[in-house]
Amino acid sequence: MDKIKVLVAKPGLDGHDRGAKVVARALRDAGMEVIYTGLRQTPEMVVEAALQEDVDFVALSILSGAHMTIFPRVLEKLREAGLDHVVLTGGGIIPPEDMDKLHQMGINKLFGPGTSLEEIVNYFKEEGAKKKVS
Amino acid sequence: MNYNDAAFLTERIPLGDKRALSRAITLVENEDPRALKIERDLYSLTGKAYRVGITGPPGAGKSTLVNVLAKEFKSRGNKVGIIAVDPTSPFTGGALLGDRIRMGAALADHEIFMRSMASRGGTGGLARTTTQVADVMDSFGFDVLIIETVGVGQLELDIAGAVDTTVVVLVPEAGGGVQAMKAGLIEIADIFAINKADRDGAEILKSELQDALSLMPAIKNGSWDLPVKLTVALEGRGVKELVDTVYKHKEHLEASGKFHKNRQSQAEIKIRDIVRAEIGKRLWMNPSLKSVLDSLSGFCVEGKIDPYSAARTFLQSAEAQR
Numbered sequence: 001m002d003k004i005k006v007l008v009a010k011p012g013l014d015g016h017d018r019g020a021k022v023v024a025r026a027l028r029d030a031g032m033e034v035i036y037t038g039l040r041q042t043p044e045m046v047v048e049a050a051l052q053e054d055v056d057f058v059a060l061s062i063l064s065g066a067h068m069t070i071f072p073r074v075l076e077k078l079r080e081a082g083l084d085h086v087v088l089t090g091g092g093i094i095p096p097e098d099m100d101k102l103h104q105m106g107i108n109k110l111f112g113p114g115t116s117l118e119e120i121v122n123y124f125k126e127e128g129a130k131k132k133v134s
Numbered sequence: 135m136n137y138n139d140a141a142f143l144t145e146r147i148p149l150g151d152k153r154a155l156s157r158a159i160t161l162v163e164n165e166d167p168r169a170l171k172i173e174r175d176l177y178s179l180t181g182k183a184y185r186v187g188i189t190g191p192p193g194a195g196k197s198t199l200v201n202v203l204a205k206e207f208k209s210r211g212n213k214v215g216i217i218a219v220d221p222t223s224p225f226t227g228g229a230l231l232g233d234r235i236r237m238g239a240a241l242a243d244h245e246i247f248m249r250s251m252a253s254r255g256g257t258g259g260l261a262r263t264t265t266q267v268a269d270v271m272d273s274f275g276f277d278v279l280i281i282e283t284v285g286v287g288q289l290e291l292d293i294a295g296a297v298d299t300t301v302v303v304l305v306p307e308a309g310g311g312v313q314a315m316k317a318g319l320i321e322i323a324d325i326f327a328i329n330k331a332d333r334d335g336a337e338i339l340k341s342e343l344q345d346a347l348s349l350m351p352a353i354k355n356g357s358w359d360l361p362v363k364l365t366v367a368l369e370g371r372g373v374k375e376l377v378d379t380v381y382k383h384k385e386h387l388e389a390s391g392k393f394h395k396n397r398q399s400q401a402e403i404k405i406r407d408i409v410r411a412e413i414g415k416r417l418w419m420n421p422s423l424k425s426v427l428d429s430l431s432g433f434c435v436e437g438k439i440d441p442y443s444a445a446r447t448f449l450q451s452a453e454a455q456r
Contacts, residue, residue, distance in 0.1 A: 025230065031226045031228045033222075034228070036232050048241070052152065053156070054159065081153070083153075
């Protein structure tokens with residue numbers, strides 16, 4: 001019984017966690033195990049939590065505009081910790097051109113405002129299924 | 135460096151590799167075939183961690199209390215591990231594990247290892263595999279293991295069989311002394327913590343609880359006078375005293391010989407569980423016994439045989455097959 005495990009985190013000083021909670025709840029309702037860290041996490045804390053909880057995904061919610069700093073930092077720390085197998089994804093107010101840049105750095109799919117929960121859940125299911133097979 | 139290989143993991147865990155520990159826990163939780171080897175090979179290293187259980191109703195402040203307790207144990211020079219169980223949805227199989235939210239500062243320096251577990255069908259306040267996960271964590275070299283249950287009612291009591299000291303957390307609104315005279319949760323406590331004690335009613339609950347306890351025959355604890363401690367976990371108040379009390383209970387267990395006795399009965403429970411699972415596998419997975427069962431259950435419905443005689447017949451055919 002391998003469950004898809006997702007760490008949902010709110011890095012930085014941004015305190016708007018409604019979106020993170022709604023997504024966490026949707027993933028839970030889709031049968032996944034979701035660890036929610038709460039607010040004001042540093043990249044180091046996020047990666048340590050990912051390591052201790054042995055998750056398949058780290059999903060960051062960033063609405064503060066700090067995405068170009070935080071996503072690359074978390075990716076770097078994940079790699080340093082040897083967690084290359086963990087998929088880094090997330091969402092927030094992220095302009096399309098920034099999304100492109102982040103993809104090129106190795107960050108997986110990012111979701112902007114207006115995304116349906118169904119689309120998000122399907123993404124996690126499809127990516128998760130790939131990982132559990134390999 | 136293969137974190138999917140059981141032999142590699144068992145080699146790395148005693149060396150302090152957190153990633154190896156984390157992966158091994160996943161295998162145990164998933165009841166993966168590889169977990170058996172890990173549990174077996176590491177078992178000789180277990181037994182050193184003192185296990186403290188934190189249980190109580192939802193919203194009593196268990197997670198917040200675990201946070202400050204962990205910090206207090208750590209400040210006394212202990213390596214601390216935490217297992218926090220949250221409920222799995224019986225409808226979707228999903229779970230939202232939120233115990234890290236309350237941990238904030240205690241986890242920031244990465245010295246405390248905390249693992250969230252979904253209950254995954256466990257009905258006694260823990261997951262089915264929580265004890266095995268605790269054993270694997272024990273072999274990593276923790277001095278203190280804190281195990282937090284899901285928010286419980288009166289009858290989710292697995293924790294008492296999994297730890298050395300059980301702390302039952304209540305809040306001032308928990309109800310008076312009559313609640314304390316009921317069976318169940320109240321009986322498994324080694325220590326009571328009345329959390330959120332800055333609210334009205336904490337002192338009253340404390341004296342009512344003590345009253346009720348003085349009338350109860352000492353079922354579990356013998357000569358141990360059940361302490362009732364007041365805490366305000368959010369502000370860290372009463373936490374030093376609570377940890378002191380845990381140590382007093384530990385001394386009591388060791389001095390009275392109950393420490394060893396409790397651990398032995400916990401080992402017995404483990405063996406019984408494994409035997410039960412093994413017998414179950416042999417009986418219910420055996421195709422020819424399955425057909426015996428099928429025909430017997432058919433006779434039952436037709437009224438040709440009663441379930442007791444059917445069970446006897448079934449056991450006789452199982453015996454004959456050995």
